[in-house]
Amino acid sequence: MPILWAMPRTEKQLQDGLTLVEAINEALAQEMTRDARVVCLGEDVGFNGGVFRVTDGLQKQFGKDRVIDTPLAESGIMGTAIGLAIGGMRPVPEIQFEGFLGPAHDQLVNHAARFRTRTRSAITVPLTVRVPWGGGIHAPELHSDSPEAIYTHLPGMKVVCPSTPTDAKGLLLAAIRDPDPVIFFEPKRVYRSYREQVPEGDYEIEIGKAKVIQEGTDLTVVTWGANVFQCLEALDALPEDISVELIDLRTINPMDKDAIINSVQKTGRCVVVQEAPKTAGMASEIATIVMEHCFLHLKCPVQRVCGFDTMMPYYKLELDYLPDAKRIAEAIEQTMAY
Amino acid sequence: MSIAHSNAVNPLGHPENLPTNPAWKRGKGKRPSELLPDATLVKWLRDMYLIREFENRTAQAYQAAKIGGFCHLYIGQEAAAVGTIQSLEHDDPIVTAYRDHGHALARGMSVEACMAEMYGKITGCAKGKGGSMHMFDKPNWLFGGHGIVGAQTPLGTGLAFASRYEWEVMKRSVTGGPAKKKVSLAYLGDGALNQGALHEAMNLAGLWNIPVIYVVENNGYSMGTAIHRGTTMSEDLTKKADAYGILGAIIDGFDVIDCYDHFKPIVDWCRENQKPAFVDLKTYRYLGHSMSDPQKYRTKEEVEQFKGKDSIDRLASHLMTERKKADGSFVLSEQAFMQLQTDVKEEVRHGIELAEAAPVPDLSELYTDVLLNPMPNMSPMGEYTHGVKNPLL
Numbered sequence: 001m002p003i004l005w006a007m008p009r010t011e012k013q014l015q016d017g018l019t020l021v022e023a024i025n026e027a028l029a030q031e032m033t034r035d036a037r038v039v040c041l042g043e044d045v046g047f048n049g050g051v052f053r054v055t056d057g058l059q060k061q062f063g064k065d066r067v068i069d070t071p072l073a074e075s076g077i078m079g080t081a082i083g084l085a086i087g088g089m090r091p092v093p094e095i096q097f098e099g100f101l102g103p104a105h106d107q108l109v110n111h112a113a114r115f116r117t118r119t120r121s122a123i124t125v126p127l128t129v130r131v132p133w134g135g136g137i138h139a140p141e142l143h144s145d146s147p148e149a150i151y152t153h154l155p156g157m158k159v160v161c162p163s164t165p166t167d168a169k170g171l172l173l174a175a176i177r178d179p180d181p182v183i184f185f186e187p188k189r190v191y192r193s194y195r196e197q198v199p200e201g202d203y204e205i206e207i208g209k210a211k212v213i214q215e216g217t218d219l220t221v222v223t224w225g226a227n228v229f230q231c232l233e234a235l236d237a238l239p240e241d242i243s244v245e246l247i248d249l250r251t252i253n254p255m256d257k258d259a260i261i262n263s264v265q266k267t268g269r270c271v272v273v274q275e276a277p278k279t280a281g282m283a284s285e286i287a288t289i290v291m292e293h294c295f296l297h298l299k300c301p302v303q304r305v306c307g308f309d310t311m312m313p314y315y316k317l318e319l320d321y322l323p324d325a326k327r328i329a330e331a332i333e334q335t336m337a338y
Numbered sequence: 339m340s341i342a343h344s345n346a347v348n349p350l351g352h353p354e355n356l357p358t359n360p361a362w363k364r365g366k367g368k369r370p371s372e373l374l375p376d377a378t379l380v381k382w383l384r385d386m387y388l389i390r391e392f393e394n395r396t397a398q399a400y401q402a403a404k405i406g407g408f409c410h411l412y413i414g415q416e417a418a419a420v421g422t423i424q425s426l427e428h429d430d431p432i433v434t435a436y437r438d439h440g441h442a443l444a445r446g447m448s449v450e451a452c453m454a455e456m457y458g459k460i461t462g463c464a465k466g467k468g469g470s471m472h473m474f475d476k477p478n479w480l481f482g483g484h485g486i487v488g489a490q491t492p493l494g495t496g497l498a499f500a501s502r503y504e505w506e507v508m509k510r511s512v513t514g515g516p517a518k519k520k521v522s523l524a525y526l527g528d529g530a531l532n533q534g535a536l537h538e539a540m541n542l543a544g545l546w547n548i549p550v551i552y553v554v555e556n557n558g559y560s561m562g563t564a565i566h567r568g569t570t571m572s573e574d575l576t577k578k579a580d581a582y583g584i585l586g587a588i589i590d591g592f593d594v595i596d597c598y599d600h601f602k603p604i605v606d607w608c609r610e611n612q613k614p615a616f617v618d619l620k621t622y623r624y625l626g627h628s629m630s631d632p633q634k635y636r637t638k639e640e641v642e643q644f645k646g647k648d649s650i651d652r653l654a655s656h657l658m659t660e661r662k663k664a665d666g667s668f669v670l671s672e673q674a675f676m677q678l679q680t681d682v683k684e685e686v687r688h689g690i691e692l693a694e695a696a697p698v699p700d701l702s703e704l705y706t707d708v709l710l711n712p713m714p715n716m717s718p719m720g721e722y723t724h725g726v727k728n729p730l731l
Contacts, residue, residue: 071545075489075492075538079491079496083493083494084503085496086481087496087497088511103534110486111486115482116707117464117467117468118468119464123481178710
C-alpha cells in the first residue's frame with residue numbers, strides 16, 4: 001500500500017520543487033504516518049507550526065498527543081524527550097534556535113550521549129533533535145550561531161547538517177530511524193531560499209556519507225550546510241582553468257573522512273569553508289585529518305575560510321562575518337598560487 | 339482524551355478521595371501492609387539488610403582503594419528505596435540520582451554486577467565503564483543512576499510520558515508486555531529541589547498529567563548544607579507541588595511499613611488516574627555525603643538519635659515481637675533472623691569475590707558502546723592511509 005501523508009504537493013511544489021522547510025515537513029509527516037512512536041515536541045511546534053513553520057499542519061493531522069506544544073523550558077523538553085526515547089518512543093524535539101541548546105546542553109551531553117555506554121548498549125536513545133542553525137537571516141547572535149563542532153567534540157551524538165531539501169528529507173528519515181541521538185542542524189539561510197525536486201516517496205540518505213557536488217582535479221573545497229551555496233557561487237567566479245572538487249559533508253559526526261582523504265590525495269590542495277568561528281572548529285579538525293592522511297600528497301598548506309573568533313554580529317555586519325563567495329574564491333586562488 | 343492538554347483548574351479532585359487520606363487512615367479497611375503475605379515482609383528485611391551489608395563492604399573496599407571514582411553510600415536510607423520500590427509493579431520504570439546502589443539492589447540487580455561496576459570490571463552492569471553513580475538495569479526497569487543533580491527528573495517525566503503514550507495513543511506496547519497503565523518513579527535528593535530541571539519537569543508533568551512520582555529522598559542535607567539553609571518552604575515541601583497542580587505528600591521514609599502504607603495508595607492513585615505526585619520522603623543518611631566528608635555540619639548526637647530508631651532494627655523487631663502468623667507465633671524467630679544475616683553476608687562476600695576475580699575491560703572496549711557503528715579511525719592506534727604508522731605511537 002502506498003504511504004499516504006499529510007498534504008499532497010501543491011501546484012507550485014510540483015512545478016518548482018520543495019523548499020527545505022517543506023521537505024522536512026514532508027519527511028516528518030511521512031514518518032509519523034509510518035511509525036506511531038514518532039512524537040514531535042517543542043515551543044510552538046503544534047498550533048503555530050513552529051517559528052519557521054517547519055511543523056506546519058502536523059498537529060492538525062496527527063493530534064495534540066503527537067505534536068506537542070511545550071512551555072519554554074529546553075531542559076525539560078530535552079529531558080522529557082530522552083525519557084520518551086528510552087521508554088520506547090522516537091521523539092523529535094525542536095529547539096527553536098541553536099542558541100537555546102544552552103539550557104538543553106546538560107541533558108544532551110550528560111544523558112542522551114551516554115546511555116549506550118552506560119548500559120552496554122542495552123538502552124539507546126533514538127532521539128532526533130531538530131535545530132534551526134546558522135546565520136544569514138538577519139537574526140541577532142544566539143539565533144545565528146554554528147555550534148556543530150561542540151556536539152562533535154563530545155562523543156555519543158551524531159551531528160547532521162544537510163544543505164539541500166533532498167538531503168534534508170533523506171537524512172531526517174535516517175536520523176529518526178537511527179538508534180542513537182542525532183542533532184539535526186537545519187540551515188536557516190536555506191530554509192526558503194532554494195527549491196528543488198525532492199523524491200516523493202520514502203528514502204534514506206546514509207548518515208556519515210559526504211556528497212561530491214562537483215568533481216575536479218586541482219583543489220578540494222570541503223564544506224557543509226548553507227555554505228555550499230556560497231562555494232558554488234565562488235566556483236562560478238573562478239577562472240575556467242582551475243578544476244575544483246566540491247565536497248558537501250552532509251554529516252559532521254560521523255564524518256566521511258575517506259571522501260576528504262581520497263579527494264585531497266588526488267588534488268593535493270584543500271580549502272575548508274565553515275560559518276563557525278575559526279579557532280577549534282570543524283575546519284581545524286579537517287585540516288588535521290588532511291595532515292595525518294595526505295601529508296605526502298599536499299602541494300600547499302590547507303586553508304580555512306571561516307567566521308571570526310567573536311560573537312556573531314548583529315545584522316548590519318552579518319554578511320561581513322559569514323564566509324562569502326569573494327573570500328572563498330580568494331582563498332582558492334591563493335592556494336592555487338602557493 | 340488527550341495527554342498533552344492544559345490542566346484543569348482543580349486537577350486533583352475532592353480531598354476526601356485523595357490517596358493522602360487513604361481509607362485505612364479513616365478507619366476503613368486494613369493497612370496495605372497487613373494484606374501482604376508474611377514472607378513479603380521478611381523479604382523486605384532481607385533487601386534492607388542486603389543494602390546495609392553491601393554498603394558496609396563497599397566502604398571497606400573504597401578505603402582499601404579497590405573502588406575508584408566517587409562513592410555515595412545509602413546506609414540509613416534503606417527503608418526509603420525498599421518501601422517505595424515494593425509499592426510498584428516490576429515493569430514500572432524508575433530513574434534515580436547518584437546515591438543509587440540501594441535502588442539497584444532493591445530492584446534486583448545482583449551484588450556481583452553492582453560491585454564489579456564499582457571495581458571497574460567487565461562484569462559490572464555497565465562493563466565497568468560507569469562506576470558507582472551509574473547503575474543501569476534494563477531487565478529490572480532501572481534507567482539509571484545519574485550524576486548531575488536533579489537532571490534525571492525530566493527523564494522520569496519522559497519515561498512516564500512514554501508509558502502513557504503506549505497505553506493511550508498507541509494502545510500497544512513497544513517495550514515488551516501488554517500496554518497498560520504504568521507509574522514511573524523519579525528519585526531525587528533534597529539537594530536537587532533547587533535545580534531548574536526539576537521545576538521544568540514538574541510543570542510539564544502537572545500540565546500534561548504525566549504519571550510520574552517525584553520522590554524526594556529527603557535526608558536533610560544537600561551535601562553539607564542543611565535543607566533549611568538552602569531550600570525555601572523546607573518545613574512543608576508539598577507547597578512546591580501545589581505550585582504545579584501536583585498531588586503532594588509527606589511520608590516517613592525511615593519506617594518501611596509506614597512508608598509502604600502511605601506510598602502504595604499514592605502509586606495506585608497515580609496509576610489509576612494517570613497523574614503525577616510529589617513525595618517528601620523523610621529519611622536520614624548515617625554516613626557522609628560521599629566518602630570524603632568530614633561532616634562538620636551535624637553533631638554526632640543527631641546521627642546517634644537516628645541510629646536509635648534504625649529502620650532495619652525496627653522492622654526486625656516488628657517481625658519478631660509484633661506481627662504474628664496465622665498460627666499465632668511471631669513471623670520471624672531470632673534464629674531465622676540470624677540465618678538471614680548469615681545468608682546475606684555470604685551473598686555479598688561471594689559477589690565481591692566474583693567482582694575481584696573478574697577481568698578489567700580490554701582497551702578495545704573504549705570504542706564500543708559509543709554509537710551503533712564505531713567510527714573508522716577512531717582509535718589512535720589506527721593505521722594511516724599512506725601506509726606508515728605514526729612513529730610516535
